[in-house]
Amino acid sequence: MGSRSKGSVRAPPRAIYAAAIDSKRYTAASMVNDSPEVFKLWKPQNHEKNKFRGPVRLRVALADSINTVSIKLLSDIGVLPVRELAVAAGLDLPPPEKLDLSLALGTATVTPIEMANAYATFASGGTYGDTRLVTAFGNEPVPAPELRQVIKAETAYIVVSLLRSVVEAGTARSAAPKLKRPAAGKTGTTDEDRDAWFVGFTPELLAAVWVGFDERRVLGRGEEGARAALPLWVDFMTKALATTTISDFAQPAGIVVARIDPATGLLPAPGSDGIEEVFLDGTAPTDNAAAPGEEANPDQMLLGGHDGQ
Numbered sequence: 001m002g003s004r005s006k007g008s009v010r011a012p013p014r015a016i017y018a019a020a021i022d023s024k025r026y027t028a029a030s031m032v033n034d035s036p037e038v039f040k041l042w043k044p045q046n047h048e049k050n051k052f053r054g055p056v057r058l059r060v061a062l063a064d065s066i067n068t069v070s071i072k073l074l075s076d077i078g079v080l081p082v083r084e085l086a087v088a089a090g091l092d093l094p095p096p097e098k099l100d101l102s103l104a105l106g107t108a109t110v111t112p113i114e115m116a117n118a119y120a121t122f123a124s125g126g127t128y129g130d131t132r133l134v135t136a137f138g139n140e141p142v143p144a145p146e147l148r149q150v151i152k153a154e155t156a157y158i159v160v161s162l163l164r165s166v167v168e169a170g171t172a173r174s175a176a177p178k179l180k181r182p183a184a185g186k187t188g189t190t191d192e193d194r195d196a197w198f199v200g201f202t203p204e205l206l207a208a209v210w211v212g213f214d215e216r217r218v219l220g221r222g223e224e225g226a227r228a229a230l231p232l233w234v235d236f237m238t239k240a241l242a243t244t245t246i247s248d249f250a251q252p253a254g255i256v257v258a259r260i261d262p263a264t265g266l267l268p269a270p271g272s273d274g275i276e277e278v279f280l281d282g283t284a285p286t287d288n289a290a291a292p293g294e295e296a297n298p299d300q301m302l303l304g305g306h307d308g309q
Helices: 013-022 058-063 067-077 079-089 102-107 114-125 153-169 173-179 226-241 298-308
Strands: 031-034 052-057 184-189 197-202 204-214 255-260 275-280
Touching: 013 058, 013 067, 013 079, 013 114, 013 153, 013 184, 031 058, 031 067, 052 058, 058 067, 058 153, 067 079, 067 102, 079 102, 079 114, 114 153, 114 184, 114 197, 114 204, 153 173, 153 184, 153 255, 173 184, 184 226, 197 226, 204 226, 226 275
Parallel strands: none
Antiparallel strands: 031 052, 184 197, 197 204, 255 275
16 A cells, blocks of 8 residues: 555545435436446446446446446536535545546545545534544543534435445445445545555444555556455454444434335336335335336336436
């Protein structure tokens, strides 16, 4: 691990998804098309180049770090609200006029401690506090920073729920069987594998790992966040939490749990069971997925999921 003061970070994806959720135009079940698209002569790619999945739920897109979905969300929601939310969470980002859609792919640079504190804002239910590097001088404790609510608690909870899928079924899924407790986080790998990240947390503890070089050299082929940074995080967290009681993330008021059809993000078809999903109150879908044998309506699937109706 290098000592460079700032490392590039892909996104901040949680800020993009948080702004989308907070707008109430998108939900964790919304379907967005993972497909090639050109933005002012720029054609972004996923990490697996020229591979696209078609319509995917936001939860799946974040869990699997699908670039095209992050870019489409940022394009639709706008750079300004995403930047405002990221800054409120604790990131030091350039002014809006110096940012564009490439923000979703790692053009901003942040320090590991900035990243840790920004993720802590979501982990603590949307409350932010300044960084405290020293907790005591001898026997004299340094007062903890005052916390203030900067993101709605229910929005923060849904983002944490999405980040849990990264650990449970996404790019950081190798951590789950070793940690054996509720955890959330996000891998990150900048273009050309120059920086590898993993920032993750449980209800009790958060840690950020950055792997890179001071002179911004390439780490090496395949040295991604899940390979270079995640194992270090898992090793630290399993030891640090070895004697800590297992607990779960607290669900705030304003959250509704509903069952959805995983293929469409709509309510399950009559007679189908579906899976549980979390929503801001008033944003759960109201339309049902097509019953087996019936033809699904792509517009209903994409637009219905998009609007949360």
